[in-house]
Amino acid sequence: MRIGFIGFGEVGYEMSKGFLTEDPQAQFFVYDPLYEKEETQQRAKKTHATLFSDPQSVAKETLDVLFVAVPAPFAEDAWRSIWSELNEETLHVDLTTASAQVKQRLGEDMLNEKRTFIDGAIMGALKVYQHKVPIMVSGTGSTSLIDWGKSTHMNLTYAGDLPGDATNIKFIRSIFTKGLSALLHEVMQAADKLALDDIILDSITRTMDKEPFEQIINRLISSNVIHSQRREKEMENVIDFLNSHGIEPQMTKATRDKLKMITQANILEKNQGDPPKDWKQVMRLVNCT
Amino acid sequence: MRIGFIGFGEVGYEMSKGFLTEDPQAQFFVYDPLYEKEETQQRAKKTHATLFSDPQSVAKETLDVLFVAVPAPFAEDAWRSIWSELNEETLHVDLTTASAQVKQRLGEDMLNEKRTFIDGAIMGALKVYQHKVPIMVSGTGSTSLIDWGKSTHMNLTYAGDLPGDATNIKFIRSIFTKGLSALLHEVMQAADKLALDDIILDSITRTMDKEPFEQIINRLISSNVIHSQRREKEMENVIDFLNSHGIEPQMTKATRDKLKMITQANILEKNQGDPPKDWKQVMRLVNCT
Known part of the structure; x- marks a missing residue:
């Protein structure tokens, strides 16, 4: 296999090491500022990569896949700098953390020239997984990349034909995972401080392990439509409780504020008084204002 | 069975209806302001309850269990008003939402007079579950109440011998459940707005259903110790992202602030550079300042 990297930082280096374990004959053509x-x-030496002093030389090679893996602010320039050397055969993959807008713009221009352009959002630790790191992919050529990646055991998940979607999914997922980590920190700090850690752990894990998470999503989002106002007041009390124990109630204050906003959104009223049947209906009612 | 209620609002009424389904001969002695x-x-009529015009008359009856179920601000007064009529045999249960401090104070005074005092924290919807509503109990006499409750199919969970602990557990649990509901609202609103709802649902539920929740708690709390600073910046970008799509990033801002606080807590340094082995160790390091 013949792989190009524009940008040979941690992403390019770790992935190359991984590819070499799959195919010791793999050839890498790389450029880095x-x-x-x-x-x-x-x-470059450790991965037997050909290191060029300009990005065009990388793009001129016959490549299966060309990855761009530069810091986000340089993503668009990196692609534009090799624009004239790109072709219709190579799979072009943007692994930068540039915004969905940038990736959408690049994707449209690439599509106009019948080139592939794949938005690749890295979802895990490169040092741990190397080329097997979970990557969400979207854009023209995604399915071809997934086919190609199967032989090298890459862990690619199809996220649609629009570049930018993979990036957006990564962002939205991270609201959840980081938010959950911050929430658990606040909860468990209170539990530990009051020497109730074991019983809280038991109580919470039992609730969470009892049913599939989709049901939990439905139950929690839907019940707020009916109970948000009462819960606002409950959170007021919890804020006082946390303050009195010297714990900063950051997540709890935000919870109260979100509940207030849910109350003000009059979701039940918008649905002619019928409780929404699932989280999707709640969100349609919230977003259709 | 002979049951007393000081306060005959929703709690007393719904529970009585439930008890009657278990034992049509159950007798209720109730007072309400x-x-x-x-x-x-x-x-009172519907539950064949004897309704008194003063609380002392309820307490004078020979009762298996005496429940106080008045609004939180009146809890202490309600107990003090019947103080001289209480005895060592009856199980005294406080079902109010008074604070743990109030319940601790009442419990100590009761203990000095060798009376039971059980802090009961109602954890579910009374109209749905009636007397079978999940109740967390703590304080002297909790295990006796649990024994008694078995024959009537009450759903009681032992939370220790200190009154106030059941109340604190309810509070801490609600930080989690309400916080999770608010977080999911923010996440799913973004997913719906960007027409990525199905793929986000799939991605999140897959992560959450893959491992027991205790492992998720460990993973998320521990990894923040090492990655909080990088994640702060990631959340800054997500805040811009949500704002640009007209979604109020309340939970995400709080997440960023919590991560900042975690960074400033220097947890790794406090542990001589060793990554903490689980969430419990993280919390001990955080709380021992």
């Missing part, structure tokens, strides 16, 4: 740096040269 | 009100009288 820091190509003169000792570290870059060592990385 | 609104005893003259038509609604109270109807409730």
